[in-house]
Amino acid sequence: MHNKSVAELSRELDSGQVSSVELTQQFLDRIKQEDSKYNSFITVTDEQALADARAADKQRAAGNATPWTGVPFAHKDIFCTNGVLTSCGSKMLANFVPPYDATVTANFRQAGAVCLGKTNMDEFAMGSSTESSYYGATTNPWGLSQGDKRVPGGSSGGSAAAVAARLVPAATATDTGGSIRQPAALCGVTGLKPTYGRVSRYGMIAFASSLDQGGTMARTAEDNALMLNVMAGFDPKDSTSIDREVPDYTATLNEPLKGLKIGLPKEYFSEQLSPAMEQQVRNAVKEYEKLGATVKEVSLPNAKLAIAAYYVIAPAEASANLSRFDGVRYGYRCEDPKDLLDLYTRTRAEGFGAEVKRRILVGTYALSAGYFDAYYLKAQKVRRLIQQDFINAFKEVDVLMSPTTPSPAFIQGEKTDDPVTMYLEDVFTIAINLAGIPAISVPAGFVDGLPVGLQIIGDYFSEARLLNAAHQFQQVTDWHQREPQ
Amino acid sequence: MTISRKDIEKVAVLARIRVDDEQVSALEKDLGNILDLVDQLGAADTDSVQPMAHPLDAVQRLRADEVTETNQRESFQAIAPATENGLYLVPRVIE
Numbered sequence: 001m002h003n004k005s006v007a008e009l010s011r012e013l014d015s016g017q018v019s020s021v022e023l024t025q026q027f028l029d030r031i032k033q034e035d036s037k038y039n040s041f042i043t044v045t046d047e048q049a050l051a052d053a054r055a056a057d058k059q060r061a062a063g064n065a066t067p068w069t070g071v072p073f074a075h076k077d078i079f080c081t082n083g084v085l086t087s088c089g090s091k092m093l094a095n096f097v098p099p100y101d102a103t104v105t106a107n108f109r110q111a112g113a114v115c116l117g118k119t120n121m122d123e124f125a126m127g128s129s130t131e132s133s134y135y136g137a138t139t140n141p142w143g144l145s146q147g148d149k150r151v152p153g154g155s156s157g158g159s160a161a162a163v164a165a166r167l168v169p170a171a172t173a174t175d176t177g178g179s180i181r182q183p184a185a186l187c188g189v190t191g192l193k194p195t196y197g198r199v200s201r202y203g204m205i206a207f208a209s210s211l212d213q214g215g216t217m218a219r220t221a222e223d224n225a226l227m228l229n230v231m232a233g234f235d236p237k238d239s240t241s242i243d244r245e246v247p248d249y250t251a252t253l254n255e256p257l258k259g260l261k262i263g264l265p266k267e268y269f270s271e272q273l274s275p276a277m278e279q280q281v282r283n284a285v286k287e288y289e290k291l292g293a294t295v296k297e298v299s300l301p302n303a304k305l306a307i308a309a310y311y312v313i314a315p316a317e318a319s320a321n322l323s324r325f326d327g328v329r330y331g332y333r334c335e336d337p338k339d340l341l342d343l344y345t346r347t348r349a350e351g352f353g354a355e356v357k358r359r360i361l362v363g364t365y366a367l368s369a370g371y372f373d374a375y376y377l378k379a380q381k382v383r384r385l386i387q388q389d390f391i392n393a394f395k396e397v398d399v400l401m402s403p404t405t406p407s408p409a410f411i412q413g414e415k416t417d418d419p420v421t422m423y424l425e426d427v428f429t430i431a432i433n434l435a436g437i438p439a440i441s442v443p444a445g446f447v448d449g450l451p452v453g454l455q456i457i458g459d460y461f462s463e464a465r466l467l468n469a470a471h472q473f474q475q476v477t478d479w480h481q482r483e484p485q
Numbered sequence: 486m487t488i489s490r491k492d493i494e495k496v497a498v499l500a501r502i503r504v505d506d507e508q509v510s511a512l513e514k515d516l517g518n519i520l521d522l523v524d525q526l527g528a529a530d531t532d533s534v535q536p537m538a539h540p541l542d543a544v545q546r547l548r549a550d551e552v553t554e555t556n557q558r559e560s561f562q563a564i565a566p567a568t569e570n571g572l573y574l575v576p577r578v579i580e
Contacts, residue, residue: 044518095564099561099563197540197541210538210540308523308525328566329573333566337576339576342576345503348502357517361512362516364500365516365520375523380537382534391535417516420522437540
C-alpha cells in the first residue's frame with residue numbers, strides 16, 4: 001500500500017478496499033520502523049492522525065468525500081499547525097506550539113486529508129542540504145545501500161526524503177531559492193514551486209518574503225496537481241496573495257504535447273554541469289521531442305548574476321523577518337538575562353544556528369547605512385534584468401528545460417564548512433524565485449545510482465502546463481517509480 | 486572583499502546577536518567570501534533599470550479600517566516565556 005500514489009490511494013478509499021484508519025496506521029507503522037535511518041520527521045502526530053482518519057472514514061461513508069478525504073500526507077515544519085509543534089528546524093522555536101493554522105494547513109484539514117506529522121528542514125529554510133536543522137540532519141534514502149550517507153537537498157529535505165522512502169505519499173514544501181526543486185531532484189521525486197502569490201504564505205514562517213513560496217512534493221505530477229488543487233488560491237490574510245481564478249490542475253494533465261515549444265537556456269548547460277548529468281537531461285528532452293515538442297536554444301544572459309542578487313536580497317529580507325525572534329512573546333528565551341539588551345542578544349545568539357546567524361549578519365550589513373545602494377538597490381535592479389530575460393525567452397518558447405541541480409546528492413558534511421560552495425547547489429533554481437515564475441523538478445534518470453532532476457520552467461501562472469508536461473513525461477518513463485533500496 | 490573585525494562587531498550589535506571573539510574570526514572569513522560572491526553584481530550595467538521590489542509589481546492591498554479579530558490574548562500568551570496580568574515580562578528597563 002505504501003507504494004501507491006495519492007490518486008491510487010484515493011481510489012482505493014473510494015472503492016472501500018481500505019479504510020483511512022487502516023491506511024494511516026500502516027504509514028505510521030512504517031515511519032516508526034524506518035525513519036531512524038532518515039530522520040525525515042521532527043514530529044509524528046499519531047493520535048491526532050488516527051482521530052482524523054476516523055473522522056474521514058465517517059465522512060466518506062456519508063458520501064461527501066473530496067479526493068483527499070482520509071489520504072495521509074505530511075507538512076513541512078515551516079507551516080503553522082494549531083496545537084502541534086512548529087519548530088522551523090530551529091532551537092529558537094523548539095517550544096513553539098502555534099494557536100492557529102496556516103492557510104495551507106487549514107485547506108488540507110478542510111479537504112479531509114490526514115496529517116501524519118511535520119517534516120525536517122534546514123533551520124528557517126536556510127540551506128541546500130537539510131544539515132542545519134536543530135533536530136539533526138536528514139539522510140537521503142538514495143545512496144544508503146552503497147554505504148554512503150548523502151544529503152537529501154534542502155531546505156525541504158525532510159519532505160523529499162519521506163516521500164522517496166515511501167513514508168508518506170505526499171508532503172508540503174516551500175521554495176525560496178530552490179528548496180522544493182533541489183531536494184526533489186536529489187531524492188528522485190516530483191516537486192513544484194508555483195508562481196509567487198499563487199499559494200498563501202499566511203502562517204508559513206517567513207524567511208525572505210518576496211521569494212518564499214509554498215508548494216508541493218509527491219512522486220507523480222498527478223499527485224502534485226491534486227495537492228495544488230488544495231493549496232492554490234486567493235487569501236485575504238496574505239497581502240501578497242494573488243486574486244486570480246484557480247483552474248482544476250488535474251483537468252489538463254492528459255493534453256497532448258504536440259507543438260510544445262521548449263527552450264534550452266545555453267547558460268544552464270555550461271561547464272558547471274558534469275557531462276553525465278547533461279546527458280541525462282538531454283535524453284529527457286529527446287523524450288519530449290518524441291512526444292511532438294520542438295526544441296531550440298535560448299539565452300538568459302543575466303543568469304550568472306542570480307546567486308549574487310539572491311545572497312543580498314534573501315539575507316536582507318531574512319534580517320528583517322527574523323527580528324521577531326527576540327525571546328519576549330514566544331519561542332526560546334536565554335536564562336537569567338541581566339537587562340533587555342542582554343535578553344535580545346543572548347537569546348538570538350543561543351537560539352539561532354550558524355547559517356541563520358551568518359545570513360542575518362550579511363543582511364544587516366547590506367541594509368546598513370552606506371551599503372544600501374551598493375548592495376540592496378543594486379541587487380533589486382539586477383533582479384529586474386533577470387526577470388526580463390525570462391519574459392523575453394517566453395516570447396519565443398512555451399517552457400524552458402534545464403537540469404535542476406549541477407550534480408547528484410553529495411555526501412553529508414562535504415560542504416558544511418564552506419557556505420559559498422553550498423550556495424552554488426542552487427545555481428539553476430535561484431533565478432526562478434527572483435523572477436517569481438513557476439518551475440517543477442521531475443525525476444529524469446540516474447548518475448552513479450543517484451537520481452537526476454529535470455527542471456521545467458514556465459511563464460507566470462502556467463502551473464497547469466508544467467504539470468501537464470511532467471505528467472506526459474511520466475507516462476513514457478518510469479524514473480519517478482524507482483524506489484531506493 | 487574584506488570585512489573588518491570592527492564591521493562585524495558593529496553589524497552584530499545592529500542585528501542584536503552576541504558574537505564572541507572566536508566567532509568574529511570565523512565570520513571574517515565567511516562573510517568576506519559571501520561578499521566576494523555578491524560583488525559580482527558590480528559587473529551589471531543597471532543605470533537605467535528600475536529596481537524590482539515584487540515579482541508581479543503588485544501594490545499593497547488595503548482593507549477597511551475595522552476591528553475584525555477577536556481577543557485571543559490568553560491563547561497567545563500561553564506560549565510566552567513570561568507574562569503577568571496580561572502583560573509580557575522582560576528584564577527591568579528603568580532602574
